[in-house]
């Protein structure tokens with residue numbers, strides 16, 4: 001016992017010494033240039049009321065789901081909302097997971113296995129790494145968005161029992177987008193199963209916020225897509241979209257689905273009402289893209305520092321954990337919540353401030369951000 005305590009103590013001490021120590025912070029009262037609540041749906045009084053009304057007249061009077069979907073946790077509501085998700089995202093079937101992290105880990109570790117090969121963009125999310133590691137497949141990264149390198153790797157790794165290509169549609173840390181049309185073309189040509197994590201495009205792009213695979217016209221070419229609800233959808237959870245057969249396979253073999261309590265009624269109703277809202281309301285999206293356009297104009301004119309990203313996620317490179325944290329603290333002192341993304345979350349030397357725009361930000365906030373950035377020494 002003592003040696004475990006010592007080990008934990010040493011690991012934390014080393015983190016502190018290397019300026020890698022992570023801490024929870026409170027953010028109330030600051031200008032939100034950080035959260036993933038892109039459209040402000042998590043704070044929508046209208047949606048909260050809709051969910052409260054729906055809960056009152058809902059036949060399920062239990063607070064929790066009381067068990068796994070395979071035991072007592074399944075309800076007609078879960079299945080109806082999965083159908084709503086499937087029709088919104090133009091797939092045969094959808095399956096809920098308790099989070100995007102669980103969806104990626106569960107999906108990838110269940111469908112891929114030793115003897116397979118997975119090609120993945122070097123910048124994919126930690127949850128994808130976790131799923132890939134658990135799968136036992138051979139893992140082959142390609143340089144970020146480098147389609148030529150991916151193609152040459154696909155050519156040199158034939159003769160595997162199954163091949164997967166995994167990417168995100170909007171990259172969570174760099175804010176740029178993947179070339180989904182080319183990825184789908186390569187997947188078809190090399191008979192690879194394409195998996196796209198749409199976490200940061202769900203609710204924002206495409207018809208009814210159905211994502212970038214919809215914009216690129218590749219929904220049907222994907223083997224599986226992951227949509228998460230904790231970002232623009234404003235609530236919590238995720239779903240894997242794909243064929244009916246994939247859904248049945250996950251229900252039968254995916255441990256992250258089988259051995260966990262199902263999402264509860266309130267969670268499912270929140271997802272349902274956010275999706276219905278997104279079908280009928282474009283105002284927040286228009287407003288967000290108006291702000292993104294404005295930010296991009298200011299960004300182009302601002303030459304003192306390089307700002308990257310296509311929006312709503314942007315980044316400012318500030319190499320070194322301490323330098324990055326100091327700059328975030330400066331913005332915090334001036335009322336902005338802008339998070340430093342430091343190593344090991346990103347590779348050493350690529351530390352950055354991660355900046356996120358929302359429909360509820362203002363032109364004045366953007367202007368004042370650029371003034372502060374300009375003044376920072």
Ligand SMILES: Cc1ncc(COP(=O)(O)O)c(C=O)c1O
Pocket residue numbers: 099100101102104125127168172197199200228229230237238
């Ligand atoms: C690209 C990507 N995938 C998956 C996840 C995990 O989603 P969740 O927060 O629902 O667990 C995140 C979360 O930040 C993400 O950025």
